[in-house]
Amino acid sequence: MKATKLWGSLALAGAVALTAGCGGEEKAAGVDPQIMADSLFAVMASDRANYTKLIIKRLGGEAGFIKPDEHWEDLDNGAPLPAQMFRFGAEAVAERTDAFTYSLQSLWPINKQNAPRTDVEKTGLQYIVDNPGKNYYGEEELGGVKYYTAVYPDVAVATPCVDCHNKHKDSPRTDFKIGDTMGGVVVRIPIKG
Amino acid sequence: MKKVTLFYSLLTVAVVALAGIWANELFLQPEKQTFLVGETSHGHHQIELACGTCHQSPFGGGEVLQNACMGCHAKELKAAHDSHPKSKFTDPRNADRLEQIDARYCVACHREHQPDITRDMGVTLATDFCVACHLDIAEDRPSHDGMGFETCASAGCHNFHDNRALYEDFLLQHVDEPDMAATPVIAAMQAYVNAQQPAPKQAPAPDYPESSFQVTEIEKQWLHSAHATAESNCSACHGEGEQFKAQPDALVCVDCHQPQASGFLIGKHGMRLAVKREAAESYPLNPSLKALKQPDARLLTPMTPSQGRLPFKADVHGESLTCNSCHGAHEYQLGTSASVDACMGCHDDGHTNQYKASPHYAQVLREAAGEVPAGSGVTCATCHMPKLESEEEPGVFRTLHNQNDNLRPNEKMIRSVCLDCHGLQFALDSLADPALIDNNFQGRSKVSIESIQMAIERVKE
Numbered sequence: 001m002k003a004t005k006l007w008g009s010l011a012l013a014g015a016v017a018l019t020a021g022c023g024g025e026e027k028a029a030g031v032d033p034q035i036m037a038d039s040l041f042a043v044m045a046s047d048r049a050n051y052t053k054l055i056i057k058r059l060g061g062e063a064g065f066i067k068p069d070e071h072w073e074d075l076d077n078g079a080p081l082p083a084q085m086f087r088f089g090a091e092a093v094a095e096r097t098d099a100f101t102y103s104l105q106s107l108w109p110i111n112k113q114n115a116p117r118t119d120v121e122k123t124g125l126q127y128i129v130d131n132p133g134k135n136y137y138g139e140e141e142l143g144g145v146k147y148y149t150a151v152y153p154d155v156a157v158a159t160p161c162v163d164c165h166n167k168h169k170d171s172p173r174t175d176f177k178i179g180d181t182m183g184g185v186v187v188r189i190p191i192k193g
Numbered sequence: 194m195k196k197v198t199l200f201y202s203l204l205t206v207a208v209v210a211l212a213g214i215w216a217n218e219l220f221l222q223p224e225k226q227t228f229l230v231g232e233t234s235h236g237h238h239q240i241e242l243a244c245g246t247c248h249q250s251p252f253g254g255g256e257v258l259q260n261a262c263m264g265c266h267a268k269e270l271k272a273a274h275d276s277h278p279k280s281k282f283t284d285p286r287n288a289d290r291l292e293q294i295d296a297r298y299c300v301a302c303h304r305e306h307q308p309d310i311t312r313d314m315g316v317t318l319a320t321d322f323c324v325a326c327h328l329d330i331a332e333d334r335p336s337h338d339g340m341g342f343e344t345c346a347s348a349g350c351h352n353f354h355d356n357r358a359l360y361e362d363f364l365l366q367h368v369d370e371p372d373m374a375a376t377p378v379i380a381a382m383q384a385y386v387n388a389q390q391p392a393p394k395q396a397p398a399p400d401y402p403e404s405s406f407q408v409t410e411i412e413k414q415w416l417h418s419a420h421a422t423a424e425s426n427c428s429a430c431h432g433e434g435e436q437f438k439a440q441p442d443a444l445v446c447v448d449c450h451q452p453q454a455s456g457f458l459i460g461k462h463g464m465r466l467a468v469k470r471e472a473a474e475s476y477p478l479n480p481s482l483k484a485l486k487q488p489d490a491r492l493l494t495p496m497t498p499s500q501g502r503l504p505f506k507a508d509v510h511g512e513s514l515t516c517n518s519c520h521g522a523h524e525y526q527l528g529t530s531a532s533v534d535a536c537m538g539c540h541d542d543g544h545t546n547q548y549k550a551s552p553h554y555a556q557v558l559r560e561a562a563g564e565v566p567a568g569s570g571v572t573c574a575t576c577h578m579p580k581l582e583s584e585e586e587p588g589v590f591r592t593l594h595n596q597n598d599n600l601r602p603n604e605k606m607i608r609s610v611c612l613d614c615h616g617l618q619f620a621l622d623s624l625a626d627p628a629l630i631d632n633n634f635q636g637r638s639k640v641s642i643e644s645i646q647m648a649i650e651r652v653k654e
Contacts, residue, residue: 070362071363073274074357091278091280092280094283094284098283101283101285103284103286112329112333113326117286118286121286142286142288143285143288143291143292144288147285169651169654170333186286190285
């Protein structure tokens with residue numbers, strides 16, 4: 001796959017060089033990172049909402065066909081929580097491509113490893129809490145690679161989300177309400193320096 | 194001048210000869226002792242001279258080695274609900290952490306050929322490696338304040354990969370359990386026993402070539418075996434007619450016992466037989482049992498006790514380790530023959546030699562006497578090669594033939610075996626006491642693990 005990417009990059013560089021060399025108007029190659037990040041988030045948010053509504057809410061709870069639980073693997077008919085499902089998706093994507101990464105983070109994480117770590121993450125997570133409904137976009141360099149980083153609000157849309165976070169013994173915040181920004185989705189795309 | 198010429202001629206001959214000797218070992222010999230740069234860990238020494246098993250490409254770097262590691266270990270890591278999979282570390286937000294420990298690669302913690310720094314579980318990092326990511330753990334877990342990071346992986350506390358019996362909610366589910374269940378029975382063993390065919394069929398007539406072979410005693414043994422009642426005749430293993438072989442190949446059992454063979458071949462007993470001559474096809478990167486059945490496809494001879502690093506009885510040092518080593522060729526008995534006698538026939542350490550004085554063996558005797566239900570006895574295999582329910586075939590229980598899969602770290606045994614009869618606190622304490630393990634659990638643990646109490650306190654916070 002890396003070889004494919006290399007050839008793809010060379011071909012793209014060649015095409016850009018050829019265009020510039022011919023005196024044509026130089027155009028930005030590829031998709032604008034904000035459009036790409038926004039599009040990726042649209043897919044993530046839609047899938048997550050659908051999993052919550054169509055699987056967890058419909059088959060779990062009073063229906064009782066499945067048991068949504070943090071330790072779902074230890075239960076008969078256990079099912080991952082929406083946040084876990086989201087993380088499994090992020091990990092599966094990471095095994096398929098390094099063209100982008102994403103994660104679910106919070107200023108009040110149940111798992112402390114999901115607290116913001118980089119400056120952009122910290123700034124972005126605080127921004128989306130302070131500015132409900134708005135996204136945060138920034139750039140950062142990590143491990144010698146430059147990234148376009150977008151942070152999207154993760155809003156409490158269902159009672160179980162709020163209840164679980166408010167009751168969990170490891171939750172540092174216990175007064176979440178429906179509509180609160182509980183955390184954020186961080187999408188990161190490598191860009192040329 | 195002539196002396197100089199002679200000197201250089203001799204030098205040339207010596208260099209060419211030496212190069213030839215090395216080239217012969219490097220390219221033609223299955224085992225490459227000269228090129229071993231340092232002995233490997235207890236988990237790999239059986240195959241350490243078959244370099245290509247791990248070093249699948251002479252020009253390969255980290256990814257080649259990583260693929261080799263995962264080729265053999267991916268399945269068990271997944272089954273263990275690995276707490277620290279590679280996917281946890283690939284996000285760029287962890288780039289600074291990777292500069293300290295590149296946990297995307299197994300060799301970051303498990304460097305081979307480093308005997309001087311290799312510790313339990315083949316770990317070569319300093320014991321306080323958890324600090325790299327969990328420096329501020331005491332802020333979140335006040336109970337951990339003052340604990341040294343070298344104690345994180347202490348028995349009964351945390352494992353890097355397998356925490357199925359150690360996570361907080363699991364601990365809380367097992368508060369105040371009695372040391373011993375009212376009716377201690379290994380549930381999987383009981384299910385296995387109950388699933389056995391109760392009425393054996395009439396055995397067929399043996400089909401060995403009488404003209405060339407006298408098998409009176411063997412025939413008796415076979416007639417009383419599961420093979421006879423399952424109509425698996427002599428020819429099934431020995432071949433028919435002109436193809437008849439008095440000594441079938443070491444892996445002749447593979448055809449009918451694939452799940453068991455797969456476990457055997459990835460464990461310490463059988464892994465030498467799983468190394469293929471073509472490195473790139475080494476098992477289980479290409480888990481073709483059919484290919485392994487061809488003796489010419491296998492690079493190494495079977496494991497022998499003399500090649501092991503544990504104490505073994507002197508009279509079996511040269512014995513090859515195959516299916517027959519534990520099961521016998523014709524009597525093919527199961528029960529304590531394969532699950533106790535076979536083990537004690539080779540292993541000669543304190544834990545093994547104390548077994549028949551243990552309360553576990555007393556249960557075996559009580560079960561044999563009909564005093565307790567089937568599945569109550571605890572043999573060597575009960576813990577080390579337990580019966581497990583098949584994921585592919587629910588309700589079907591088979592013996593795990595990778596004897597190390599359930600052993601390291603020993604907390605792996607808790608859920609698969611110990612909790613059937615014992616409370617979690619009792620099990621944690623017992624498995625954390627090396628002296629108690631050495632005398633095969635005669636008496637009480639002198640170690641008290643605080644994990645459950647800490648989980649209780651955590652809830653109160």
